[in-house]
Amino acid sequence: MSKFLKQFKKYDDCTPPGVQLPQIKIKQQHYDDLSIPNTTSNCDFLEKLCLRGIKHLGISQLENKKEYFVRAKMELEILAELGFVDYILLNWDILDFCNVNSIPTGPGRGSAAGSLVLYLIGVTKIDPIKYDLFFERFVSKSRAKKIEKDGITYLDGSLLADIDNDISYEHRQGVISYIESKYPGRTAKILTLNTLSSKLCIRECGKIVGGHSETDINAITALIPKTF
Known part of the structure; x- marks a missing residue:
């Protein structure tokens, strides 16, 4: 090698x-x-x-x-x-x-x-x-x-x-x-791709849907394993 x-x-x-x-x-x-x-x-x-x-x-x-x-x-x-x-x-x-x-x-x-x-x-x-x-x-x-x-x-x-x-x-x-x-051949398009973890998805949804308190949201996200 x-x-x-x-x-x-x-x-x-x-x-x-x-x-x-x-x-x-x-x-x-x-x-x-x-x-x-x-x-x-x-x-x-x-x-x-x-x-x-x-x-x-x-x-x-x-x-x-x-x-x-x-x-x-x-x-x-x-x-x-x-x-x-x-x-x-x-x-x-x-x-x-x-x-x-x-x-x-x-x-x-x-x-x-x-x-x-x-x-x-x-x-x-x-x-x-x-x-x-x-x-x-x-x-x-x-x-x-x-x-x-x-x-x-x-x-x-x-x-x-x-x-x-x-x-x-x-x-x-x-x-x-x-x-x-x-500028032929010297241009390119780029993007930013954002991803959300399961915990963060729950937090973001909790802010928008249902008017849940932060305490309730934390209680739910605590049930999700960190690996997700």
């Missing part, structure tokens, strides 16, 4: 050490919309999107406008340093497709709502400064971990920023088709 396993020794290090974030190619139309050359870096492009958002949202007229500019600068620097710019633009592109095609989207939820950059570029609709939300819950330099291998930068997948986008169910397939057409 050991001789057989030795044949695969050369493949021990073939698994990527982390997640390689995508590199986004921006359409010429978007450069034209911002009146900038198509040689503009993605970091600078994202900054221009933020500046457009500041103007569109009337932030320049606010008394605390300086707070917005300082926060936006800080977020942009961290996103660039950690290599998240293209990931942000990927989400922006999807939401932009939805907006152009009048597809309803949610206001944003989870830690992503704490990003001013996402608010300025239209990925979320929640002002994190107005509601005192923390960017560090979304992205934190102390949590992000870079891994360099063969000249390629990877990130620890368990520490990546997560953006939850809620999209109208009726138009969901259209959005999926757009993503698949733009």
Whole structure:
């Protein structure tokens, strides 16, 4: 058996050490919309999107406008340093497709709502400064971990920023088709599968059906062996 396993020794290090974030190619139309050359870096492009958002949202007229500019600068620097710019633009592109095609989207939820950059570029609709939300819950330099291998930068997948986008169910397939057409062979569907133990099923049903007290529910679940 050991001789057989030795044949695969050369493949021990073939698994990527982390997640390689995508590199986004921006359409010429978007450069034209911002009146900038198509040689503009993605970091600078994202900054221009933020500046457009500041103007569109009337932030320049606010008394605390300086707070917005300082926060936006800080977020942009961290996103660039950690290599998240293209990931942000990927989400922006999807939401932009939805907006152009009048597809309803949610206001944003989870830690992503704490990003001013996402608010300025239209990925979320929640002002994190107005509601005192923390960017560090979304992205934190102390949590992000870079891994360099063969000249390629990877990130620890368990520490990546997560953006939850809620999209109208009726138009969901259209959005999926757009993503698949733009990134052929590089998309996948994932799901979360939840299971309930027998004890937990009884508890959940007891909360909804019959109005039973917690004492009664506990008495019933105590009769069910732990193995179930």
